[in-house]
Amino acid sequence: xxxxVELCGVSLKNPVLTASxxxxxxxxxNEFYDVxxxxxxxxxxxxxxxREGNDGVRIAETSSGILNCVGLQxxxxxxxxxxxxPFMRKLGCAVIANAAGSxxxxxxxxxxxxxxxxxxxxxxxxSCPNVKSGGMAFGVLxxxxxxxxxxxxxxxxKPLIIKxxxxxxxxxxxxxxAEQGGADAISLINTITGMAVDLYSRxxxxxxxxxxxxxxxxxxVALRMVRQVCKTVSVPVIGIGGIMTAKDALEFILCGAVAVxxxxxxxxxxxxALKIVEGLEAEMKKCGIExxxxxxxxxxx
Amino acid sequence: MKDIAVRxxxxxxxxxxxxxxxxxxxMPPFRPGxxxxxxxxxxxxxxxxxxxxxxxxxxxxxxxxxxxxxxxEALTHLRYGDALKVMMPLGxxxxxxxxxxxxxxxxxxxxxxxxxxxxxxxxGAEVRIYNGFASxxxxxxxxxxxxxGTLTVxxxxxxxxxxGFPFAxxxxxxxxxxxxxxxxxCGPAPLMRAVKKLxxxxxxxxxxxxxxxxxxxxxxxxxxxxxxxxxxxxxxKDGPVFLSTxxxx
Ligand SMILES: Cc1cc2nc3c(=O)[nH]c(=O)nc-3n(C[C@H](O)[C@H](O)[C@H](O)COP(=O)(O)OP(=O)(O)OC[C@H]3O[C@@H](n4cnc5c(N)ncnc54)[C@H](O)[C@@H]3O)c2cc1C
Ligand SMILES: Cc1cc2nc3c(=O)[nH]c(=O)nc-3n(C[C@H](O)[C@H](O)[C@H](O)COP(=O)(O)O)c2cc1C
Ligand code: FES
Numbered sequence: 001x002x003x004x005v006e007l008c009g010v011s012l013k014n015p016v017l018t019a020s021x022x023x024x025x026x027x028x029x030n031e032f033y034d035v036x037x038x039x040x041x042x043x044x045x046x047x048x049x050x051r052e053g054n055d056g057v058r059i060a061e062t063s064s065g066i067l068n069c070v071g072l073q074x075x076x077x078x079x080x081x082x083x084x085x086p087f088m089r090k091l092g093c094a095v096i097a098n099a100a101g102s103x104x105x106x107x108x109x110x111x112x113x114x115x116x117x118x119x120x121x122x123x124x125x126x127s128c129p130n131v132k133s134g135g136m137a138f139g140v141l142x143x144x145x146x147x148x149x150x151x152x153x154x155x156x157x158k159p160l161i162i163k164x165x166x167x168x169x170x171x172x173x174x175x176x177x178a179e180q181g182g183a184d185a186i187s188l189i190n191t192i193t194g195m196a197v198d199l200y201s202r203x204x205x206x207x208x209x210x211x212x213x214x215x216x217x218x219x220x221v222a223l224r225m226v227r228q229v230c231k232t233v234s235v236p237v238i239g240i241g242g243i244m245t246a247k248d249a250l251e252f253i254l255c256g257a258v259a260v261x262x263x264x265x266x267x268x269x270x271x272x273a274l275k276i277v278e279g280l281e282a283e284m285k286k287c288g289i290e291x292x293x294x295x296x297x298x299x300x301x
Numbered sequence: 302m303k304d305i306a307v308r309x310x311x312x313x314x315x316x317x318x319x320x321x322x323x324x325x326x327x328m329p330p331f332r333p334g335x336x337x338x339x340x341x342x343x344x345x346x347x348x349x350x351x352x353x354x355x356x357x358x359x360x361x362x363x364x365x366x367x368x369x370x371x372x373x374e375a376l377t378h379l380r381y382g383d384a385l386k387v388m389m390p391l392g393x394x395x396x397x398x399x400x401x402x403x404x405x406x407x408x409x410x411x412x413x414x415x416x417x418x419x420x421x422x423x424x425g426a427e428v429r430i431y432n433g434f435a436s437x438x439x440x441x442x443x444x445x446x447x448x449x450g451t452l453t454v455x456x457x458x459x460x461x462x463x464x465g466f467p468f469a470x471x472x473x474x475x476x477x478x479x480x481x482x483x484x485x486x487c488g489p490a491p492l493m494r495a496v497k498k499l500x501x502x503x504x505x506x507x508x509x510x511x512x513x514x515x516x517x518x519x520x521x522x523x524x525x526x527x528x529x530x531x532x533x534x535x536x537x538k539d540g541p542v543f544l545s546t547x548x549x550x
Binding site for chain 1: 302303304345346347348349386388513514515516517519520521522523524525526528532533538
């Protein structure tokens with residue numbers, strides 16, 4: 001059976017990637033299994049300078065999901081290149097760097113700097129507040145999605161993935177804007193903004209009050225958005241959101257995704273991403289396919 | 302660290318709201334003060350729960366847990382033979398000492414300290430243990446602790462042993478001439494603050510085991526951080542045991 005897929009000219013041994021922020025830079029989970037068996041890993045979101053992230057409680061649980069407000073704690077792009085990338089490169093799977101910023105020039109400089117390295121692709125997290133636009137996230141308005149994509153693209157020599165936020169009016173407008181800005185691929189969804197409170201102490205649970213929701217509870221929203229985006233753009237789409245099993249992963253491919261990212265599942269079960277890879281063939285058999293590429297976009301809707 | 306398929310061998314009530322659970326499986330070696338991430342039988346509560354390792358050998362492991370919310374409530378329904386996943390051993394654990402050791406525990410914080418007392422004793426340390434509970438009904442593990450050192454049980458209400466908090470019992474022994482080389486503490490934040498103050502004011506190396514809400518338990522998701530010397534560090538990987546001088550519990 002064939003599970004190999006091609007994403008922006010990069011060959012992946014299977015379509016299973018890990019989602020940014022849930023897998024560190026691969027070190028921890030490589031103690032549980034050979035991370036090289038995955039299609040690839042997306043590293044923790046990077047910024048130009050190291051960041052401490054948010055204070056206080058950073059995680060809460062909800063039915064079939066979690067909320068987090070880590071706040072982009074990371075060692076900074078230079079420490080990533082020096083201390084993490086050489087290790088990631090040796091794993092034997094695709095390596096994707098995830099980058100974030102506070103102003104457009106941050107994204108330009110991140111794209112430029114990461115292009116000088118041997119990462120396979122660069123994914124931009126545009127769900128971050130734009131400090132020059134009163135803190136509204138870059139990813140909210142289609143105009144700003146196009147702007148930040150086009151700016152980064154000019155400085156980018158690697159395939160550029162734009163990761164869309166689901167907290168928007170119409171996801172297809174934003175996907176189109178990313179494509180127009182020059183995105184080589186689109187990934188979605190990032191987390192859905194939510195909150196959790198403690199009734200008895202009358203306080204929010206998260207230090208940051210609100211947080212991003214992820215896990216199986218967001219899967220229906222993610223599937224819907226992936227389907228809509230796949231019908232709208234012609235660049236490849238990477239499906240993310242609540243993928244816990246090989247069956248979940250194939251559902252996203254059925255909706256048109258070329259590859260998928262597994263996030264919260266790793267947090268719940270250290271073996272999750274590997275189990276998903278290992279479960280693909282059995283599910284493909286049930287679908288009556290020999291090649292995973294046969295399933296892509298085959299949804300009859 | 303390993304993700305281990307285990308079976309429950311016992312899950313007994315110590316008192317209302319407190320249980321001791323033992324599981325059987327292929328257990329890796331652990332260091333005293335390390336913890337485990339335990340799967341709950343509630344399918345929709347997708348995070349595992351962190352619990353200190355009370356004691357373990359190559360076939361079995363024991364935990365003591367307080368019934369706090371839905372996850373731990375669900376654990377109380379596990380019966381002999383039920384299967385679950387346990388990821389362990391996690392975190393750094395307490396250092397081994399062969400000198401004079403003061404072990405200070407409060408409530409469920411005594412759980413990870415039993416193996417600390419045991420291993421220090423085995424290394425030749427003089428171990429004194431100060432375990433505090435709300436009342437005599439909440440007392441735990443005293444028979445076992447007493448095997449590994451001089452045990453002072455403390456109760457907040459005076460229903461057994463020393464009437465008062467365990468740091469006060471330790472302080473009183475120190476005033477009588479006990480000079481520990483190291484203090485190892487786990488318990489509620491107010492106890493840890495008091496022990497931090499006591500240890501630091503007397504110039505004694507003091508270790509505290511911190512708690513934080515956790516996601517992965519292995520260092521990958523950065524959701525469990527606390528401030529260590531002003532920087533956010535992972536309680537699950539860089540801790541849970543920190544030098545008192547580095548942290549503000
Ligand atoms: C390293 C470490 C070791 C621990 N060892 C023990 C032990 O040996 N015995 C024991 O009784 N308790 C221990 N705890 C606390 C225990 O993990 C929580 O009481 C438990 O997770 C509560 O789960 P719940 O579903 O009942 O509560 P809920 O409030 O329903 O849980 C909701 C979420 O919050 C988390 N959470 C709630 N309270 C705490 C807390 N105090 N610390 C960390 N996470 C929390 C839960 O894990 C879960 O993710 C330890 C905590 C840590 C961090
Ligand atoms: C703890 C945590 C940290 C995350 N950090 C990032 C990040 O740094 N950059 C980013 O683009 N997405 C981040 N995400 C979002 C995930 O990559 C993913 O888009 C989202 O969680 C949905 O997928 P899931 O349901 O499989 O987790 C984070 C998610 C979690 C749970
Ligand atoms: S719980 Fe994930 S890093 Fe500590």
